[in-house]
Amino acid sequence: MNTLRLSSSHYRSVKKPKMATKSTDNLVNNVGSPESSNVYSECVKKTNWMGQTLYQNPWKTWRNVSIVRFLRYNVWDADHSKIPSQQELDDKLPIVKGDTKKFVEPSSGVKMMWIGHASVLVQFDGLTIITDPVFSEFIVFGTHRRYRSPSCEVKDLPKIDAVLISHNHCDHLDKASVKQLNEKYGDNLKWYAPLGLKSWLNTNGCNNVIQMDWWQEEEFSTEKRTKFCCVPSQHWSKRGPIDDFKTLWCGWALIGPEHSFYFAGDTGYCEVFQQIGRKYGPFTSAAIPIGCYEPRDLMSPQHVDTEEAVKIHKDVKSENSLGIHWVPSSSRTSITWSQGKLCRK
Ligand SMILES: [Zn+2]
Numbered sequence: 001m002n003t004l005r006l007s008s009s010h011y012r013s014v015k016k017p018k019m020a021t022k023s024t025d026n027l028v029n030n031v032g033s034p035e036s037s038n039v040y041s042e043c044v045k046k047t048n049w050m051g052q053t054l055y056q057n058p059w060k061t062w063r064n065v066s067i068v069r070f071l072r073y074n075v076w077d078a079d080h081s082k083i084p085s086q087q088e089l090d091d092k093l094p095i096v097k098g099d100t101k102k103f104v105e106p107s108s109g110v111k112m113m114w115i116g117h118a119s120v121l122v123q124f125d126g127l128t129i130i131t132d133p134v135f136s137e138f139i140v141f142g143t144h145r146r147y148r149s150p151s152c153e154v155k156d157l158p159k160i161d162a163v164l165i166s167h168n169h170c171d172h173l174d175k176a177s178v179k180q181l182n183e184k185y186g187d188n189l190k191w192y193a194p195l196g197l198k199s200w201l202n203t204n205g206c207n208n209v210i211q212m213d214w215w216q217e218e219e220f221s222t223e224k225r226t227k228f229c230c231v232p233s234q235h236w237s238k239r240g241p242i243d244d245f246k247t248l249w250c251g252w253a254l255i256g257p258e259h260s261f262y263f264a265g266d267t268g269y270c271e272v273f274q275q276i277g278r279k280y281g282p283f284t285s286a287a288i289p290i291g292c293y294e295p296r297d298l299m300s301p302q303h304v305d306t307e308e309a310v311k312i313h314k315d316v317k318s319e320n321s322l323g324i325h326w327v328p329s330s331s332r333t334s335i336t337w338s339q340g341k342l343c344r345k
Contacts, residue, residue, distance in 0.1 A: 054245040059270040098151035103158040116150040125256030132172040139170040154180040165193040166265025167249035196247030226256040233267035253280040262286040268301045269308035273315035281317030291326030
């Protein structure tokens with residue numbers, strides 16, 4: 001388990017059954033005040049000249065990044081990651097093995113363990129779930145290396161019922177990790193993903209894929225009555241050179257008979273979190289990103305900073321939130337993955 005004196009926030013066992021009042025109707029495309037009841041933002045879907053669906057964020061807080069700005073950031077800009085030395089990383093952020101044995105026997109309450117980046121192991125109401133599983137040391141054709149190893153390996157994981165995928169960026173959907181999970185669990189695993197990702201998951205060996213649009217809901221099984229709800233996030237998608245926005249991005253709200261869990265995925269701040277809180281909150285527990293937010297002119301539409309993460313915690317009415325998608329340094333910036341040119345320094 002990666003830790004910087006995070007104490008119990010890394011591994012939490014929380015109790016407090018509380019059910020939310022829910023309404024599943026009246027989806028409106030970004031109309032009215034976020035405080036208004038029964039107003040829920042919908043994703044905008046457009047068709048390009050090739051007849052392919054492109055997804056778009058509906059909020060004014062979103063803006064597309066120009067290719068020039070993107071290139072400047074990647075090629076000429078200063079290194080915003082401020083990665084500490086290996087010595088400082090080892091001193092301040094020792095990698096502590098996560099105790100996955102605690103997840104073997106489901107118990108009352110909610111258990112959460114941060115594996116690293118956006119990967120979280122969660123257990124409540126008899127279900128064990130993993131979010132955005134990434135166990136690889138290198139991603140994006142081997143050009144991006146992680147600075148802290150995950151707190152456990154796939155072989156250490158307990159029985160898992162479901163995987164939540166938030167979007168297709170390589171630091172959230174890793175082909176090698178998907179393969180490893182399929183080798184270990186086969187078709188016993190249910191994969192929950194946003195629209196457009198089913199074929200990729202099928203191609204990579206996932207046969208049990210539930211693909212959902214924002215605000216769609218599905219019960220896990222008649223026996224285990226936890227509801228899996230796909231909820232909006234303000235982000236984007238890209239995996240190859242010309243596939244921007246062709247698959248959807250999302251967060252997940254899981255509502256069980258006794259407890260609930262919210263996974264924000266990758267997101268910038270927008271009005272939708274109040275809607276999620278109103279529709280599904282309060283949540284017993286949540287995993288909310290707090291890193292990779294600088295430079296703000298580039299990152300603010302797609303990644304929240306720490307203050308905005310706290311706003312999300314309050315908006316969705318979470319009782320216990322875990323900060324994810326970060327590796328801290330001595331300053332207020334963070335990035336878990338970096339390009340090869342940086343890690344060779
Ligand atoms: Zn992303």
